[in-house]
Amino acid sequence: MGHVRTAFFLDFDNVFSGLFKLDPEVAVQFATEPGLWLHRLSTTLTPDGPRRWLILRCYLNPAGWVNARDTNGEPTRLYFSRFRPSFVRAGFEVIDCPRYNATKNAADIRIVVDAVDALADEARHEEFVIASGDSDMTPLLQRLRRAGRRTMIVSPADAAEAFTAIADQLLDSQQLLALIQGEPVDLDDFDNGAAGYQATPASSSKAQPSGAGFVPDEAYDQFRAIVTADYEAAEAPLNMAALAYRLRGELGPVVGTSNWFGFGSFARALETLELPNLHMSQHLLWDDSRHDPPEPAAPGAPRTVLPEPVERLADQLSLPRLPQAWWPSIYETLSAYANEHRFNLTQCTSWSRDRLRDNGVPVSRGAVAFVVRGTSFGGYPLHRQPPPTPAEIASAFVNNVLSRADAAQIPFTDEEAAAVRAWLGEAA
Secondary structure (H helix, E strand, C coil): CCCEEEEEEEEHHHHHHHHHHHCHHHHHHHHHCHHHHHHHHCCCCCCCCCEEEEEEEEEECCCCEEEEECCCCCEEEEEHHHHHHHHHHCCCEEEECCECCCCCECHHHHHHHHHHHHHCCCCCCCEEEEECCCHHHHHHHHHHHHCCCEEEEECCCCCCHHHHCCCCEEECHHHHHHHHCCCCCCCCCCCCCECCCCCEECCCCCCCCCCCCCCCHHHHHHHHHHHHHHHHHCCCCEEHHHHHHHHHHHHCCHHHHCCCCCCCCHHHHHHCCCCCCEEECCCEEEECCCCCCCCCCCCCCCCCCCCHHHHHHHHHHCCCCCCCCHHHHHHHHHHHHHHHCCCCHHHHHHHHHHHHHHCCCCECHHHHHHHHHHHHHCCCCCCCCCCCCHHHHHHHHHHHHHHHHHHCCCCCCHHHHHHHHHHCCCCC
16 A cells, blocks of 8 residues: 655644643653654554655744743743754754744744645645644645645644634544554544434445554454454444453554554444444444444433524534533533542543443543633643632633634623523533
């Protein structure tokens, strides 16, 4: 299988600052070990073969910094210039982009110019990966789409819907942190709301692994044998999360290092097995000739009728469509996690989802991650010491949602804003 010729443009300040708000330790790992996550990215969410990086550019303000704490816990500044050598060693061309005013550097302009120039290169770039959450680059994605190029956005923040909707692939904060830490970038269980079932037939065409060149055939054959045996013996639909967990345990590290044998997710790897009469939902798989299909919605997760202002936010900002009574439970669970654990976003979303479901609140990891991001960008990250209270999490999340609505020019009257605050469970 051939390679996908790819151009990669990284707005370092934008991505690093966003990651740092979510998880400072992982942000530093991102900046000090770019070669590791770049190798993993070469086989992530690429159906036509592993990526070959024809262009690798990192746009960085060497005088930029974030507020941090030293080993003694004292406030200090973490300057971006510290990370420049790491990207040079990883093969990036580092472009210095100092600020030209009090708040903005020229990285986004340089990326746009360089990407458009790359379109005219003699060597055709089949894919453009833009690592940034800056919606100012929406016209660039439109230009690349007109030119027939595939695009991927890598963003640690909740980028504007108009920006992400144009791209062929989006690697969001949860998936980016998993990529950096060497965990499987699994797209399963990341619906952004209640955990409902929407059954669709599995693809009938055989997918191709993006990492076929390095995936051990023996491990894939064992994967096929385990899944096929369970599928044929099953008397009812199989839980995909439980099956994936078991496979990770039995097959070992190859699942993570190959990112499900190069297919990018557990569901995609399943499709390649071409199991007879296979149907899959968000959470279950079943034989349509032997099993009764699952109920169209999970117990306790009916279609929620939202107030009109909240419906606007769900449509335009992808706010999870959750019942009003669930929001306080989410804030309480996140606060409990922050008090009981050293923060890790992947662990946090999984642990919180399981705790909430045990308490009769069947939310998805995607919905939990949405709240965690909003809380972090609202000024109360879960890694803060002392950990934030449920009330602080609620206030930070709601303020961030309304701030994003204002930035997206979603108009609200004072009464409508009050209705949003009330629905999302912010204490008066």
